[in-house]
Amino acid sequence: MAIEAPILEVDRVSAGYGRGTILFDLSLAVRRGEVVALLGRNGMGKTTLGRAITGGVKLTSGEIRIDGRSIAGLKPYQIARCGLGLVPEGRLICGGLTVRENLAASAVRGAWTLEGIYDLFPRLRERADHAGGALSGGEQQMLAIGRALMTNPRLLLLDEATEGLAPVIRQQIWAVLARLKKGGLSILIVDRNLRALRSFADRFVVLSKGRVAWEGDAAAFDADTRTLETYLGV
Template sequence: MPDLLTVEGVSAGYGKAVAIQGIDFSLRAGGAMALLGRNGVGKTTLINTLVGVTTFKGGRIVLDGRDITKLSPERRAAAGIGWVPQERNIFVSLTVEENLTAIARRGPWDVARVYKMFPRLHERRKNMGNQLSGGEQQMLAVGRALMLNPKIILLDEPLEGLAPVIVDELLAALRRIVTEEHLTAIIVEQKARKILPFTDQALILQRGTITHRADSAALLADDAVLESHLGV
């Protein structure tokens, strides 16, 4: 399948500071990438740069054949980028269902389909965002991104701080989104062994640059690289 996302020589940061530099990769339509690295190496900055909320220093970002480098975050979302940030950013004063419908775009993902993916959200559909557990808020953040009917979904440490039972539920949903729904995805995660089994390729960042790239299956089997680059 053709590449959906192409990133060429991208450098970015915050203000005058450069946090990532010379980033090059491509991701085919329907593919999934694990974005790995220790804390503070630039993973979130790279995701934020794709979304358009950093200070861009150079390079080029092409989504589905369209150069989106100079587009605002809102126009990038309209172009097909779905985002699940670390902070989740759900609307705490709206119900679950209102969160899902407030920014929905027409397409195959609708409320019923999100509820099928996350039955807990259906059970809590009349609850306000601030009445949900951390895990339920994360499910809502993913569901809300799906309601945008994106071409690609970017997930920034979706398993962070969640109880083991919720981690298992969310992992099962992410696996379905990637392997059954074939939604193109980039997943940032500290728990590399959790997401490598259902992604296609992996990038490891160190000090703002890509230091290792491999097929996910090959990296999962390479204990030496996992230990040296990630300490796992």
């Protein structure tokens, strides 16, 4: 892969809640067109890092940049306008709105349209007039991804996008993500499915106690079994 300029730069970031620090001098980057998998046991800082990137946690030091622009002090909706699309853990769709209304509510002018999302997820076309709260878990996850794409992001952040889904739905989600990667979308993904990530991610970043404990490409990740045992318990 040719080296591209980063779309996301996390530069020596420390952050936490109240007086407690969760992230310590953490740095990572996602280049344009690259997929980076963020791994680590529970409580190691993955969720806090995601919240820091999306504006939900205030930094105590360091800087985060999207496409070269510092997002320090910006509100979550302003960060989204910088080109970040979020698929949050738990989906957080608007259950009282229809599928169509959920998608339209986040729409920003660009390449992704309602028809494009329906082509990506034909099931959402069939369920367009159904309330989001009436959808199955898999359908809600499709809707969460579609909603993020409707912001026409340059970087997609996915937090446990396949967790708790039936195997056939997980396969559909991974196929869609592979299609997005092929289209050149930059992706930062948190997921527990190492088998799927091995064939999907370009690089892996492993967190331990709020710090980057290991990073490397897919070949290095597969070769370093000690990393799996030490930091992931695999």
